[in-house]
Amino acid sequence: MASRIISVPWQRSNKGWKRNAGLCGEETRSKKSKLEVISGYASDLRSRNPKTWKKIPAFSVEDILSEDWKKKLKLESASCSVSIPRRTCGKGWKRDHAASGEDTLNKNQSKKLMLKGMSELTSDLPEEMIETIISMMPYPEILKARSLSQDWKLKFSTPSTNPENAGFRLMVKSVSTNWPNFFPLILDQLKGVVIGFNRSSNKWVNIFQQSSDSKLPPVGRARTITAMGSLLCMTIDVDDYIDKVIFVYNVFTRAWKWLPRLPHGNEIKGFLSPKNPIIMLPDGTKDYKILALASVNEASQDDAWQREVCMYLYESKNDSWTMAMSSIRKCPFTDTLGVYFNGFVYFTGVLTWNGIQEVFVYNVEKKCWDKTLSPLRLTFQALSGVDCKFMVCDNQLVLLCVHQRASNLDDFGLLDSPQIIKNSIILYKVDVVTGALEEMYKGPKESIAQASSERQYCDADSIFFSSRCHGLQFNVHNHTWTHFQSIPASDGQKVAFSSSAFQPGKNTFIGV
16 A cells, blocks of 8 residues: 655654754655554553553553454555644744745644544544543543544533443543642633643643633623532622522533522522632532522621521432521621531631631531531630631641731832731631630741732642732641742732632533
């Protein structure tokens, strides 16, 4: 079989395509066979991801294919090459001055050509082998496979009960535990985009973008965001920003839906916590629950903190809400969202001169307000300007107290750089039975410049302090402080922070 030979005036390097100084005019070379390319890519995956391939023996394409396939594809004579009269630059494809008679390619065109090449490359391969290789791709690169064909799109989006895609999904689930988590997770309300921080690569990554699917709800009007595994949950303002609705979206499968309206929706005056009013919890392996704390009546101007509140619980397996009124008719809740820990959700009450006045506890299983802890006594010398919130870190319930430092003016009358001042942060371990506090950490030992305690969020082992421009991470185990890459959002931009991480490798194919 005659091989197809194509001119290659450019060579591939780590930084893209560059001119090969050793080539003159239209010299040619033969590329490897399609199957050799796939095998080489698989070997490259194995070398870059040893943990992923730990249980998979080294293999070649010839080892996998049957004799009939070898004869059909004629590996010994198959070769092809591609003409590349253009090179890439920082702004996309750029014309090679040595080439003529062809139009410039933009990024979208180059992407289409790439996908077309991938489709042609895999067209003659066994489906099982293609599924194996693609399932080994890291996140988010694996999502590009959805664009290969309509069949591949269905592999990601069809219900998990479809037997035709069961093998591919099992392979993805077996390796997805190695995918990174993304935290902090931020909703950019102006751009309609959700971004997450990958600590492994130390980079911010686009998780969701409104323009990717015009059928989705107007994410630009979303006010809050939270995550659970591969699911995102957002509250969106409708009806002139008075009423709120909730929608859930699976980033991996692109499935989404509106949740039913809250019971007695006309009587609800708004969620109590404008910062992040929802908590998302797993309910087995196939379902989830959502908790939302809302006020039923307006508080008077003279008694702004006294509101009658209720807890709403949504269960995806029933696709319905249930409501539990608070046993305390006038609940002095702050606007800080509670935190879920071992079957209960804990909310802090108003901060008084000697500590937190009350702690309110909601029993998720019984769907009722279960108990109230005794007041929490804090050890700050002055509680004015102290912000307190519950967190779950290092597999225990902790109370984070931060003394918010007032901004100072420099010699020119301008606000100085934000910083976390010395001994402005105390971390307590909370006894969930008695309400007793045990001081775990007080610091930092010295003020930290270019940092802010404006917002605080935590994952399994770290607490993040962030503003729109700076980020600081505190490791609970080691009591160490490190900066992380600045949030890619300009000052004054409207952003909402999630209190939980986006974990695409957890419950990847869960339905909405």
